Amino acid sequence: MTQAADRIFTNAAVHPLTAEETGEPTAEAVAVRDGSIVRVDSAYEVEFLNGVETEVIDLEGRTLLPGFIDAHTHMDIVGKYATEADLSEADDPTDCLDLLAAQREESEGWVLGFGYDESAWGGEYLTRDQLDSVSTDRPVVAYREDLHLASVNSVVLEAYVDQMPAEDVRKADGEPTGVVVEDALDVLREETAPDPEGMREYLLAAQAEANSLGITGVHDMVRNSPAPRVYRELDQADELSVRVRINYWRDHFDAVIETGLRTNHGTDRVRVGGIKTFxxxxxxxxxxxxxxxxxxxxxxxxxxxxxxxxxxxxxxxxxxxxxxxxxxxxxxxxxxxxxxxxxxxxxxxxxxxxxxxxxxxxxxxxxxxxxxxxxxxxxxxxxxxxxxxxxxxxxxxxxxxxxxxxxxxxxxxxxxxxxxxxxxxxxxxxxxxxxxxxxxxxxxxxxxxxxTAGGAYAGFDEDRLGTVEAGHCADFVVLEESPWESDDIAGIDVSMTVVGGETVYDDRG
Ligand SMILES: [Zn+2]
The missing domain is CATH 3.20.20.140 (Metal-dependent hydrolases)
Incomplete structure (x- = not known):
């Protein structure tokens, strides 16, 4: 007698995305036990694994693919966008200032905004005067989308301009305009660097964002950050809903060696990747x-x-x-x-x-x-x-x-x-x-x-991730529409994301 499944995802158009993928669904159902896929087959065949305690999820014909692996990302930045003011959709400076004012009400200390793009309104960077309208007693910083330029208010200039390289502080008539670039941003980064508690907030927001986009695995690039510690704490507490591969910056190389970490060391959810350099x-x-x-x-x-x-x-x-x-x-x-x-x-x-x-x-x-x-x-x-x-x-x-x-x-x-x-x-x-x-x-x-499979290979994970096959981790994404039949792939809605057999995102109407 075959052991029953924990969960069965059925009535789906399953694309295993192996090297044999044709664009036509090859199965209707996936059975999961202990976080792994145990069967990918017709709904009829998989039904034999439906026991008294099996949970059956009817996907109503939706498309099921292996979960996406984002092989190069910066989860702290994703978390910042999600937690601080997100200026990426702002159409003009007034929008930016409104978003920063809303952020001011929800926070203490620094008021931070990320991702403004001045090309949306004619090319002028935000100025010190504009940001002073957000606050004259708290530091305010609005980062441009490339993170190589920021606009700051007078509070920031008064406190930190002496620590910024003069050539990286833009001036008009001898006075700083509020626009600072490149190395002048270092002091801002240091002063606003999250502690482990702040990083935890960023990473939780980032993984929720990732899951909502169908992402089940990330290769994160980290440098001078509490993120590795926080990832491992989240893992121990069973709160990690994305598989993380940590690539350490080259300045951590000696520490990695000395502490005995090697590529692929780790757990089911958190593993050591490689050493990263520019x-x-x-x-x-x-x-x-x-x-x-x-x-x-x-x-x-x-x-x-x-x-x-x-x-x-x-x-x-x-x-x-x-x-x-x-x-x-x-x-x-x-x-x-x-x-x-x-x-x-x-x-x-x-x-x-x-x-x-x-x-x-x-x-x-x-x-x-x-x-x-x-x-x-x-x-x-x-x-x-x-x-x-x-x-x-x-x-x-x-x-x-x-x-x-x-x-x-x-x-x-x-x-x-x-x-x-x-x-x-x-x-x-x-x-x-x-x-x-x-x-x-x-x-x-x-x-x-x-x-999917490409990211799995890049992370030495091709035997457990990247395709929907028996024996692999039960990581998948369910889409409203088939990408092979869509004329707007970017607009396809993610209906559900599953990591290790657990639903981590569910947006089915
Ligand atoms: Zn990068």
Whole structure:
């Protein structure tokens, strides 16, 4: 007699999203026991596992897929957006000020807002005078969406301007305007850094947001943060509704080694990922390292945030220690330098984050190596005609950027993530399916697999996550509509998210 299931999800269009996926549902029901999938089959067959204590969930024909894995995110930032004032939808400065005033009423101390985009109203950054209207006795900070610029009120300037590099404090007629950039933000970050209790609030808000988007696993990038401790405390208290893979910044490398942590150590829910470093910066800031100069800044070819020798040395040490390495590299020179170093190691599934500006020879090398291309399909928004890439790097390199189709065709391994711009897998899938060029675009199946099986592989989790199969963790997402039949994939509603067989989000009407 077969043991009964704990839960049965039935009357669904099940897409296991294995390598054999055709876009047609291959099963109607999934049975779960002890957090794992025990059967994926017709409703008739799975019904044999329906015992007296089995809970049956009728999905009324909805589409069931493996849960999304966001392979590159920053959960503290997602939490900040959810907990502090979210300025990303503001249409004008007045909107921003209203949102900040509402936040002032709900909080004590610092009044923080995140994600404003001045291009929505004609390009003027928020000023000190505007922010003084929110408060003249509490510090007020509004961060621009890229987190490289912030607007602050007079209280902040009076208390901290002496600790900010003068060249990073914008002035008009000799007076600070309230706009501060780059290193001037360090002191703000330090002063507003959450303690473990504050971080707990951020991470709980972030995981609720992730679950509402169908995300069941994240690869988080952490630096000088109480997040690793808080994740483990939430795990011990059974309060973690997302699987977390922690990638530690390079300045934690010695501590990771000394405390005996290694890649894949951990529990069912919280595991050690790799060591993360920058090489270059970003296209927007003209700091991505290119082999030929920027189109809109002749003679400039970007800059190293971490010099190549340091990166190469680190990669060697991380590889020797048996840890996974994960390297931020956006420009083609940065990707090349990273590959040079990876090719000198035994190549244990190391990762390149972003890998936006590609050359044919780099694609060939990415395909040949056991390297994961951890990319952000939502960045294709900049690769559209007239988008940010057009100005910065010109049309040829714009069209050659983020060539997901060519990468897959060549045999490279692709894992998709959001970098929280925005966190939303279906938005990313839609961008990849509807990419500007053929070489950049993926089929619905390929894009979904990059956001599921791809992330699982990047996290050494392919034997337990990323597909709907017997023996795998019962992590899935239920959608209102089939992405293969939809003409608005980004607009498909998430109906339910399940992690380890437990419903962590339910929005069925
Ligand atoms: Zn990032």
């Amino acid at each position: 090489t270059d910066g970003s296209i927007g800031g003209r700091t991505a390292k290119l082999s030929t100069p920027y189109a809109d800044a002749p003679g400039e070819d970007g800059s190293w945030v971490v010099d190549p020798e340091t990166v190469q040395d680190l990669i060697e040490r991380v590889d020797d220690a048996g840890l996974q390495m994960t390297v931020h590299a956006i420009g083609d020179s940065a990707i090349e330098t990273t590959l040079d170093a990876y090719e000198a190691t035994d190549g244990q599934r190391h990762r390149i984050e972003h890998a936006e500006i590609l050359r044919d020879d780099l694609i060939d090398r990415l395909a040949d190596e056991d390297v994961v291309v951890s990319a952000q399909p939502n960045f294709l928004k900049w690769a559209r005609e007239g988008g940010l890439y057009t100005d910065r790097i010109g049309d040829q390199r714009r069209e050659d950027s983020n060539r997901f189709g060519t990468l897959l065709e060549s045999g490279a391994t692709l894992a998709f993530g959001s970098d929280c711009m925005p966190m939303d897998p279906l938005f990313g899938v839609a961008q990849a399916v509807d990419a500007p060029t053929q070489a950049q675009s993926l089929s619905v199946t390929e894009a979904l697999r990059a956001y």
